[in-house]
Structures are given as C-alpha cells and as structure tokens.
Amino acid sequence: MTLGIALAAIILFIGTAGLVLPGIVRAWSGSGPIPDMALTNALLLNIALILFGWQRYKLLNKELKERRVSEVEARRLADIDHLTGCANRRSFTKALGTILANVDGKERAFAALVIDLDNFKQINDLNGHLAGDAVLRTTAARMQRLLPEGGLLARLGGDEFACVVPYHSQVPDRIDQFATRIIDMAAAPVEFEGTPIQITLSIGIAADHHLDGPVRDAASAQKLMHKADIAMYHAKKQGKNRFYWFEAPMENELRFRNELEAGIRRGISRGEFVPFYEQQIDLESGTLTGFEMLARWQSPELGTVGPDIFIPIAEEIGVISEMSERLMAQAFEDAKNWDQDLTLSVNISPVQMRDPWFAQKILKLMVQHNFPPNRLDIEITESCLHENLGMVRSMITSLRNQGVHISLDDFGTGYSSLSQLRSLPFDRLKIDRSFIHEMREEDHGTKLVDAIISMSDGLKLPITAEGIENAEVLEALKKMGSMKGQGYHYGRPEPADMVLERLKTAGMLADSSNGDGKVLEFAPPSKTSAKGGNSKVS
DSSP states (O other): OHHHHHHHHHHHHHHHHHHHHHHHHHHHHTSSOOOOHHHHHHHHHHHHHHHHHHHHHHHHHHHHHHHHHHHHHHHHHHTBOTTTOSBOHHHHHHHHHHHHHHOOSSSEEEEEEEEEETTHHHHHHHHOHHHHHHHHHHHHHHHHHHOOTTOEEEEEETTEEEEEEEEETTOTHHHHHHHHHHHHHHTSOEEETTEEEOOOEEEEEEEGGGSOSSOOSHHHHHHHHHHHHHHHHHHHHTTSSOEEEOOHHHHHHHHHHHHHHHHHHHHHHHTOEEEEEEEEEETTTOOEEEEEEEEEEEETTTEEEOHHHHHHHHHHTTOHHHHHHHHHHHHHHHHTTBOTTOEEEEEOOTTGGGOTTHHHHHHHHHHHTTOOGGGEEEEEEGGGGGTOHHHHHHHHHHHHHTTOEEEEEEETSSOOOHHHHHHSOOSEEEEOHHHHHHTTTOHHHHHHHHHHHHHHHHHTOOEEEOOOOSHHHHHHHHHHOSOEEOSGGGOOOEEHHHHHHHHHHHTOBTTOTTOTTOOOOOOOOOTTSOSOTTOOOO
C-alpha cells in the first residue's frame, strides 16, 4: 500500500511537473510570469509524498524481513530443547515419522533408542538442580558426539533422551555397539564445581521392523517410541545400567503390571486385602505366644495373591500406607477376640518409615480400636535404618514410650552395625529365614545362627527364628537357647476365622477362663491356607 501511494505520487509528479517546472524556470530567468501557486503546491506535495512513501516502504520492507527471520528462528527454537540444544519431543516425533515413511526396509533400517538417566532425582536432591542441568548438558553433548551420520538426538523431557540411528538391516549388531558405547560414555563422571557426579543409563531399543503393517507415519513413530520405552523400563527392572531390545513379552508384562496397579487400587477401596496370621511359638515350651500378621489379596480375578507380588507395586505407586493401615485396623479388631496374652506382630514398610507422622498414626489406630499397646509388636527391616536414622530413632522411642514393642526384622540380610543395635531401643531380633534354611544344609549356617544368638545375648535382646520348616531344625534351635520361632512346621498362615477356631479349641479366646499358658496341639499345615505363607508384608 505504501509503495502504491509512492507510485501514485510519482505519476502525479510527472503530470504536474510538465506544467509547473517550465513556468518556474521562466520565472527564475525573468522571462515569464510566476506559475500558478496551486499547481506549485501540488508539485511540492507530490515530492513530499514520494519521499515519505519511499522511506516508509523501505522501513516496512526491513521490518517484514526481520519478522521473517524471527519467525524462522521461532520455528527453530520451537523444535529444540533449550537446555541441551537437542531436538525436542515434538520435532523428534515428526522427524521420526518422516524417516519411517521413507525407509525401504530392505537394506537401510532405523532403530529408535530411549535413554533414561538412572536415579536422576537423587542427583538433583544431593547436588542441586544446577548440577542436574550440567549433567544433562554434558550427557547430551557426549551422546551427540557418538551419534553416527544420519542420526538424530532429542531430549524428550526431564532426564529422558531419545535418538534414531540408521543401520544396515543385515548388521543389527551395530546398534548393540552404539548402545554399549553410550553406556560406557556415561561411566565417566561429570565434574560440577569440583565434585564428580557419577551416572548410569538404561536404554530401550526398538527398530522399524517391530512395526506392524506397511503404513509408516507419525502414528507409527509414536508406536515405535512406545516399544522402545517399554524396553527401557525392562532394562531398569533388570538392574539398570544396561540396554534391551524390545520383545513382545515385555509389552504383555507391562500390560499385566498396569492391570495389577489398577486392581490394587480397586482392591484397597473394596476391602480385598485381608490379614492372615502366622503362629509364633515359644520353642522351649511349645506355647503359642502370638501371631504375625501377613497380608493376602483376595482378588476376584486372580484369586489369592501373596505379598511378594503386590507389596513392591503398592510401595511404588504410593498406596502402601493406606493398605497397611486398613490391614492393621482389621487385625486389631481380630486380635481383640484372642487371649489377652497373645501378641500381634505387624511388618512395616520402609516407605512408611519415611512419614514423620508414622508413630502418631499407629497410636491413633490403637486408640480408635481400643487395642492395648503392650500386645503390639512393630517389625521394621534393617533397610529402614539407612534412610534417616534420626527420624527412625525418634519414631521407635515414641512408640516404645507408649508400650509398643519394636523388633528388628530379617536380621542379617541388611547392614546393621553393632553401634546401631546398641543405640536403637529394639526389644527383639528376628533371624532371617534364609539363615534358618541353611542350617539343614550347611555347617556354617548353624555356626552363623549360633553367632547371631550369642551376639543377641550380649545385647540382651531376645530372638525369634523365622522359617522353621521341620523338626530337625526345631531341635537344633532348641539346643542353642531360649527363643521364639515361627514357620511352616507349625502351620501356614491362616485367615481370621480359622485362627478363631484354633483358639476356641485350645480355650485361648478372650472370654476363655482357662486360657493362660495353654499349649496348642499343632495341626499339620492346612491345604486351604494361602500360599507363600513366609512372605513378608508391610
């Protein structure tokens, strides 16, 4: 428009100048009259319009050029990750779709790799987010240097990267070598402000031949990334710091895992998780002293599921506390029907011990259900002692001050030191079942158990032996001293109704008048009891 105005002004100038300029020349030479002022002013106005229009046209043209450059730069920035300079998720998926659409599938093939930094949150927590950013930039730069010609690297977000790498379809080992070099590269520490930061990587790989059907587009790229992502999570599950190619069973396993997660969440709200009880016996007298609560999932779809399946998942998805509190509430109600001398042992997850209000929640549950603290034995594992020893000590002290007993469970499998055992106010040690199991197979197993018992005597801590499965082991333990025991030799864990029947027969219910000191006649393990009775539960 501005250029049009300038051109119109030029045309008017030409028409006006033909009439006015000759008169102006004659007037200046004194040979003619002064030209008409209106025409003269029109000429001057045309000149001004020409100058203004041309200047404005140049400015607008420059502004448009700068805007085009800015738009190109904006599009470029929209396609890259600002921290590492790699492509971002959006541009990578688009580029991968284009690559897949053009691959011939005969000789030239492409593999997609999803790369995740292991335990990156700990790096941020321990060293700060600036250190985490430095690790991401350094790792991206190292991977970029390893990338072969025709490859593309992207940061998908957080600590997750992806790359697409070309290779000859007959030589897939090239991708294995490339993944190995990336893992080896990550082994070199990243220096940040004089502090070396060590990282490892987990890598999942999927190639274009994993896709079904001839159509290759952006949707295919998403599917390929999903398969590589599944392989990456499989690598993490197998121990991290490694790579795996995608295989169909991995997807089935992940789908089953997702179904388990959904089932666990539904099961908690529906009351499908119920307490089972394993007998605890005084080995010397054979007297029943209490029960340990073990969780079972009575799933409508899967049947009775043991804790070794659902407890790790419940911990990962953050529902272990709710599950455990519901189980304890039910166990308190069940145990109120037992003889008052019988104790109730409850296993606690390390995840629960991270909650600073854990002790208060336990005490609140006991008050709500009117359960006497002296009948409760809280069992914690050695792994709890290494996350926050000060907080664990405070929780243990708070519970013991209210009369609750505290046992150190699975002793011998963790890293407890004698100083910790002396400083923490435990009431009992429980020898892990793996040591008891070795007693019937190896001589050093018996010596190790004997050493643990001798140590506990020195610390004045009573002992409970887990995993007693036959009379031979039982007799060997009796010779080592006074202790409690539990295991399949006395029967598998039972639901609450079967426990009541057992106690009723022995006269050990809460309303029994002759229940004190009663010795039970132990029946063989019931065929209807749940499997996996020796599994631990939080």
